[in-house]
Amino acid sequence: MRLLVIEDYTPLRKAVVRGLEEAGYAVDSTGDGKEGLWYAQSNDYDLIVLDLMLPGLDGWGILRSLRQEGQQTHVLILTARDTVDDRVVGLDMGADDYLIKPFALEELLARVRALLRRKYQSKNPSLRVGDLEIDQVTRKVQLGGNAIQLTSREYALLELLALRAGEVVTRSEIWERLYEFNSQAQSNVVDVYIGYLRKKLDRPGLPPLIHTRRGHGYWLGEYEF
Template sequence: MRLAVVEDDRSLAEALRRGLVQEGHVVDVARDGVEGLDLVESGVHDAVILDVMLPGMDGMTIARRLREEDIHVPVLMLTARDALSDRLNGFNAGADDYLTKPFAFEELLARLRSITRRAGAIGGEMLVVGDLAMDTRAREVTRGGKLIDLPPREYALLEYLMRHPGQALSRTMILERVWEYGFDSFANVVDAAILRLRRAVDEGYDNPLIHTVRGVGYRIKA
């Protein structure tokens, strides 16, 4: 894979670059936020390792800008701050996962594999709910023949819903499957992602497919 590392700590950035190159990846490094945003906007990277505290522009702003520009590259956010509110802010800004410093390099590799696997096609089947279709090999979603562009997290969320049509899925179940977190404190992250998914999938249609199950969570059905 070709990876972007946006990290102002020179020693950490170099350690990441060396380790990732040894794993067979091509690595581009930026050491401030403005340079990092320019780098990722090139659209050539398979994933981004993004520090939160950066000179010029912080990582939260970069992640938010990327999503606003419809750049859906998977983002692994790094930070020395481990407060729940910081993690929630990262997810809401558009990060796909969050890793607290210090961390083991093996864990970083595992999380990179996870977010890129979610972003890519898994299997080769067609999932269909009403006039909504997902081609998991091509990683394409259409409704009524119209192509819908989704970021990796919303794509993974929709895939999970579509693999369980008609089933009421709790927020905890969704967190464990899509975010790989099992904490109810993250429930508002699920709600925010569902809101974005509804805008992409249901907005402008008379028959919404994504439904709230009061006191439980969500389901998709025609």
Template sequence: MRILVVEDEVKMAGLLKRGLEEEGYAVDLHRTGQDGVWAAAENPYDAIVLDVMLPDVDGFEVCRQIRAGGHWAPVLMLTARTAVADRVAGLDAGADDYLTKPFSFSELLARLRALVRRGAGERPAVLRTGDLALDPASRRVTRGGVAIELTAKELALLELFMRRPGEVLSRSRIIEHVWDFGYDGVSNVVDVYVRYLREKIDRPFRRDTIETVRGSGYRLRDERFP
């Protein structure tokens, strides 16, 4: 069994790696969120142990990126925070279980064994708004049953919108989620890619799905309900 551990605290990381290896697991250890995302994309893990507090991006975002990439190894999140809201955030991000620090290593092992027995998660639900559909597993987009070809960035942008229908998303927030770099207030990359998306998902179908909210950003028209 191969386990990915994403934990930046040196002592905890060492204890996890040594303890899991003593139990017979092969362990890959990474100390940053982005390294964890990369590793999950490159290797077929049986389970992932993911800390919430990481030096670059938090564990919630790491989990979202792993799931968005179509990787469904079960995720056990670790955190020192006990708030229910944090637990809910982890589960909403795609985690399968949640363990609060401090914890006993025997409990972590028991939870990992349960996750490994359960195996990879179920195929995620198709995202829909009106007749526009995006399948996160196959990365397929259709409108009214017609397939639409999107680039990787266009797809990531559309998925961000479709996971937050009706919500105004600022340019800085979009850049952080899709491009993962700081917004300098000058780059027009968001506007360019929104235009690309409109040319593919709206214009051929005479629709206006992505709305410009002047001075604020963009919003996907919520067509889930009449």
């Protein structure tokens, strides 16, 4: 999952980015409104965490521009403005959720998860593909009842494939969802992580869960088609 954080207060931005990254998300961030809009227009983010008072261009301006362009990216507003009017205006302008500063890490993560589920049209926080079960809240993965230990990046990759189970996800899509905008990672890193995941999910005698569609990408499912 790839997220954009636009927040001008550096300490808070750094902490939010760090919290989200440690939760397994790929996070781009900026403290400037105009730069934030450019980021949002140039990339396909799963979610934008947006502060309202920003230099250059404020949060309302960014939201208005995105919605006028027809961008459907989910937006979570993060602000110190707490009046009902502020919240109503924010939601009416096309924001998907509203979080008042100061806020707790757990609440931010829960709201991010909820918005991502909404994006992938899944109301169940638990993803199931065959006997593979992914708990998006606790980030625990079980295969046939056995817990599997995954790194953040591996989990993010598996979650993405599971959210789009049965659907081919291209390597560039995976790369975009897993790596920040300025990431120096090589594009073959996706294949490397697919390899790690396959090893952890491989069960002798049983068909693999991750399949390769040559020239396209990968998909997660019980059966080859």
